[in-house]
Amino acid sequence: MQEIKREVLVNKASELLKNGTVDRVFGWKKGEFDYDITPALFTTAEDIENEFVWGDFCGANFSKYLIKETGKSENKVLVFLKPCDTYSFNQLLTEHRFDREKVYAVGVPCNGMLDTGKIKSSAEGISKVTDNGDKVVIETLFDGEITLDRNELLPDRCLNCKSKKHVAYDELLGEDGAVLDSNRFDEVEKLEKMTPDERFAFWQNELSRCIRCNACRDVCPACTCEKCVFDNPNSGVENKAATNEFEEKMFHIIRAFHVAGRCTDCGECSRVCPQHIPLHLLNRKFIKDIDSFYGEYQAGAEVGSRAPIVNYTTEDIEPGDAVRRNENA
Amino acid sequence: MQVNEYKPLIVAFCCNWCSYAGADLAGNNRLNYPADVKIIRVPCSCRVNPMFILRAFQRGADGVILCGCHPGDCHYTSGNYYTRRRMALLFSMLDYLGIEKERTRVEWVSAAEGAKFAETMNDFAKTVAALGENKRLEDLRCKK
Numbered sequence: 453m454q455e456i457k458r459e460v461l462v463n464k465a466s467e468l469l470k471n472g473t474v475d476r477v478f479g480w481k482k483g484e485f486d487y488d489i490t491p492a493l494f495t496t497a498e499d500i501e502n503e504f505v506w507g508d509f510c511g512a513n514f515s516k517y518l519i520k521e522t523g524k525s526e527n528k529v530l531v532f533l534k535p536c537d538t539y540s541f542n543q544l545l546t547e548h549r550f551d552r553e554k555v556y557a558v559g560v561p562c563n564g565m566l567d568t569g570k571i572k573s574s575a576e577g578i579s580k581v582t583d584n585g586d587k588v589v590i591e592t593l594f595d596g597e598i599t600l601d602r603n604e605l606l607p608d609r610c611l612n613c614k615s616k617k618h619v620a621y622d623e624l625l626g627e628d629g630a631v632l633d634s635n636r637f638d639e640v641e642k643l644e645k646m647t648p649d650e651r652f653a654f655w656q657n658e659l660s661r662c663i664r665c666n667a668c669r670d671v672c673p674a675c676t677c678e679k680c681v682f683d684n685p686n687s688g689v690e691n692k693a694a695t696n697e698f699e700e701k702m703f704h705i706i707r708a709f710h711v712a713g714r715c716t717d718c719g720e721c722s723r724v725c726p727q728h729i730p731l732h733l734l735n736r737k738f739i740k741d742i743d744s745f746y747g748e749y750q751a752g753a754e755v756g757s758r759a760p761i762v763n764y765t766t767e768d769i770e771p772g773d774a775v776r777r778n779e780n781a
Numbered sequence: 782m783q784v785n786e787y788k789p790l791i792v793a794f795c796c797n798w799c800s801y802a803g804a805d806l807a808g809n810n811r812l813n814y815p816a817d818v819k820i821i822r823v824p825c826s827c828r829v830n831p832m833f834i835l836r837a838f839q840r841g842a843d844g845v846i847l848c849g850c851h852p853g854d855c856h857y858t859s860g861n862y863y864t865r866r867r868m869a870l871l872f873s874m875l876d877y878l879g880i881e882k883e884r885t886r887v888e889w890v891s892a893a894e895g896a897k898f899a900e901t902m903n904d905f906a907k908t909v910a911a912l913g914e915n916k917r918l919e920d921l922r923c924k925k
C-alpha cells in the first residue's frame with residue numbers, strides 16, 4: 453500500500469489547477485485491469501476527481517513526458533515524482549531537455565510499485581488486486597482468491613531501491629526518505645563470477661526473447677535523441693530477425709552504452725519489457741564499471757554534474773587492464 | 782594435399798596522425814604483418830564509436846583492433862583519453878556478455894613505431910587465430 457492517500461494527490465492537483473499555478477496535470481488513469489494503470493494528462497479538477505488513480509501500479513516515470521509537454525505551452529504542468537523519478541528529472545535538466553520553469557514538481561513518497569509481470573504470472577483470470585500492506589490479495593474468476601507477500605511482488609528496482617530521497621521538487625507530500633545502501637550490484641557480480649561460456653548462455657537465453665519492440669528505448673528518460681540509430685532503415689538491424697547467435701545483442705549493447713553515465717538506474721526499461729528481459733543487469737554493469745574505474749557516480753543526483761564517460765584523467769585504466777580486472781575480481 | 786590454414790580477418794582502425802603513419806613506416810621498412818589485417822583510417826581514435834567495432838564483428842571480422850596516439854600525444858589534445866574510457870567500458874561489457882576478450886584490443890602506436898605496428902599486428906593475428914572464427918558476434922543480416 454502507498455503511505456500517501458489518493459485524496460492528498462487529488463486535492464493538491466485540484467488546488468494547483470484552481471489557483472492557476474498549473475493548467476495541466478500528469479497522473480494515472482484506470483486501464484482494462486487493476487494492474488493496467490495508464491499515464492494520462494488531466495486538464496480539469498473534475499476529471500481529476502473522477503478519474504485520477506493512485507496506487508501500487510502507478511510506476512510510470514513522468515520525467516521523459518516533460519520534454520514534449522513543456523514544449524506545448526507557456527504554462528506550467530504539474531508532475532508527481534517518486535524518489536527514483538527525481539533522478540531522471542535532474543538528469544534531463546542536466547542535458548537541457550526541458551525548461552524547469554514550465555514544471556511544477558510534487559514529490560511523493562513511495563513504498564515500491566508492484567511488478568505487473570509478477571502479478572500476471574501468479575494467477576489466471578485476475579479480476580481484482582487489493583493491497584493490504586504486507587499482503588496482496590488477488591481475486592480470480594475461477595480459482596477463488598490467493599494471498600501473497602507484497603515483497604514477492606516487487607520488481608527488482610524496488611527490491612533494490614537506491615534512494616527514497618527526492619533530489620528535486622517544488623513541494624513534497626509526506627516525509628522524505630534517505631539514500632539507501634542497496635544490493636543492486638549483487639546480480640551483476642554473480643554474472644561476473646561465471647565463466648564466459650556460462651555468461652554467453654545466460655545472455656543468449658535472455659536476449660533471444662527480445663522482440664525488438666523498442667519499448668525499453670521509448671520509455672527510457674535517458675534515450676531522448678530526436679533521431680535514434682535504431683530507426684535507420686539502412687542499418688540492417690532496425691527490426692527483429694532471428695538469424696544466428698548475435699541476434700539482438702548489438703541493439704542491447706548499444707542501447708545500454710548510449711545511456712552509460714546518464715542512466716539513473718530508474719528501472720523503467722525492465723518494467724516495460726514485455727519479454728521480462730532483465731535489462732537493468734546491462735545498465736548496472738556500466739554503472740558498476742564506471743564506479744570502479746573512475747570513482748562513484750550517480751547520474752541525476754545533482755543537476756549539472758559531468759558524467760565520467762565525457763570526462764577523463766591522464767591516469768585512466770587501459771581497456772585491456774579493465775577487462776583483465778574483471779577476471780581477477 | 783594442401784590444407785588451407787585458417788587466417789583470421791582483422792579490422793584495424795588506425796588514427797591518421799600516428800598508427801596509420803606507423804603502418805606506412807612498417808611498409809617502407811619492409812616489415813611483415815598479415816595481409817588479412819584490413820586497415821581503416823580514422824581522423825582520431827576517438828572517431829571510433831562502439832557501433833564501428835560491433836559492426837565490423839557483425840560483418841564477419843574475427844578480431845578488431847583500435848590504434849591511436851600514445852596518451853598525451855593526441856593530435857587533438859585529448860581524443861584518445863575519451864577513447865580509452867569508452868573502450869574500457871565497451872570491452873568490459875563484451876566480456877560480461879561472454880564474448881572472448883582477446884578479440885578486441887586497443888594499442889597506442891606512434892608514427893615512428895613502424896616496428897611496434899608490425900609486431901602488434903602479428904601478435905594480435907596470432908591471438909585471434911588461436912580463438913578461431915568469430916561466431917558469437919557475427920550477424921547474418923549484416924553480411925553481404
Ligand code: SF4
Pocket residue numbers: 661662663664665666667668669724725726727728729731
Ligand atoms: S522492451 Fe524488451 S522486447 Fe522490447 S526491445 Fe526492449 S528488450 Fe526487446
Ligand code: SF4
Pocket residue numbers: 671672673674675711714715716717718719720721722735
Ligand atoms: S536505461 Fe533503463 S534504468 Fe537507465 S535510465 Fe533508461 S529506463 Fe532508466
Ligand code: SF4
Pocket residue numbers: 669674675676677679680681682706707710711
Ligand atoms: S538508443 Fe541511442 S540513439 Fe537511440 S535514443 Fe537511445 S541514446 Fe539515442
